[in-house]
Amino acid sequence: MIDAREFKDQVIDLVDELYITQKDNIERCAEIVTECIENGGVVHVFGSGHSVGLGIDITGRVGSLVPIHIMETSDFVTKGIVPLSEFQDKTNIFERRPNVAQKLYALYDIKPQDVFIVISNSGINGLVIDIAALAKEQGHKVIIVTSMKHTMVEDSRHPSGKKLYMFGDVVIDNCGPHGDALMKTDTDAKVCSVSSICNNLIAQSLAARVIQMLEEHEKEVPVLTGDETHDTELIERYKGRI
Numbered sequence: 001m002i003d004a005r006e007f008k009d010q011v012i013d014l015v016d017e018l019y020i021t022q023k024d025n026i027e028r029c030a031e032i033v034t035e036c037i038e039n040g041g042v043v044h045v046f047g048s049g050h051s052v053g054l055g056i057d058i059t060g061r062v063g064s065l066v067p068i069h070i071m072e073t074s075d076f077v078t079k080g081i082v083p084l085s086e087f088q089d090k091t092n093i094f095e096r097r098p099n100v101a102q103k104l105y106a107l108y109d110i111k112p113q114d115v116f117i118v119i120s121n122s123g124i125n126g127l128v129i130d131i132a133a134l135a136k137e138q139g140h141k142v143i144i145v146t147s148m149k150h151t152m153v154e155d156s157r158h159p160s161g162k163k164l165y166m167f168g169d170v171v172i173d174n175c176g177p178h179g180d181a182l183m184k185t186d187t188d189a190k191v192c193s194v195s196s197i198c199n200n201l202i203a204q205s206l207a208a209r210v211i212q213m214l215e216e217h218e219k220e221v222p223v224l225t226g227d228e229t230h231d232t233e234l235i236e237r238y239k240g241r242i
Contacts, residue, residue: 047119123164144168
């Protein structure tokens with residue numbers, strides 16, 4: 001029998017493990033992102049499934065950094081590149097088609113100083129690996145967020161046989177368990193997936209340290225404040241890139 005208190009206790013233990021083991025990696029990532037922002041760059045965030053939540057959690061709200069852009073395959077539809085029916089084709093899955101990463105990259109106004117954060121709990125699927133590989137080829141710094149407990153016991157689904165973490169300038173392990181679900185039950189099933197909790201903690205910790213670094217360097221901190229004039233002017237500065 002499981003209960004909410006047991007879940008809370010296990011999550012606290014997991015968060016402690018994350019901060020103890022990953023603080024140096026988060027610091028290195030903060031240095032990369034800070035340099036990017038100071039040079040007028042944008043941080044492009046890509047993840048499939050629930051992993052996209054990392055980017056969502058640190059954008060578009062008061063207190064969030066503005067130069068963060070979420071890459072989404074649905075942009076192929078919203079930008080009129082492919083019809084919705086083709087995007088949703090279950091027999092020829094869009095994300096598994098050739099050159100999707102290159103086409104997605106080409107949709108955006110990406111500058112040399114931009115940085116990529118690529119997130120996948122398993123780190124074994126084709127498109128996230130393709131995006132990370134392409135970003136590296138183009139000379140961008142690449143930050144990877146993944147579960148090492150999961151990825152190290154699974155086979156890659158990418159033609160190269162490589163896994164996502166292999167393409168990171170820095171890799172942050174979200175410390176989540178294999179399969180994502182944290183708690184055992186009285187059956188074979190496990191419940192209470194935690195990658196979103198861990199990823200959001202990583203995202204907010206990274207954002208906090210980046211803001212601190214910008215302040216230490218006496219640079220402008222491009223965050224939304226809730227003041228309409230300020231926020232509109234700031235967003236306009238990155239128009240077409242976020």
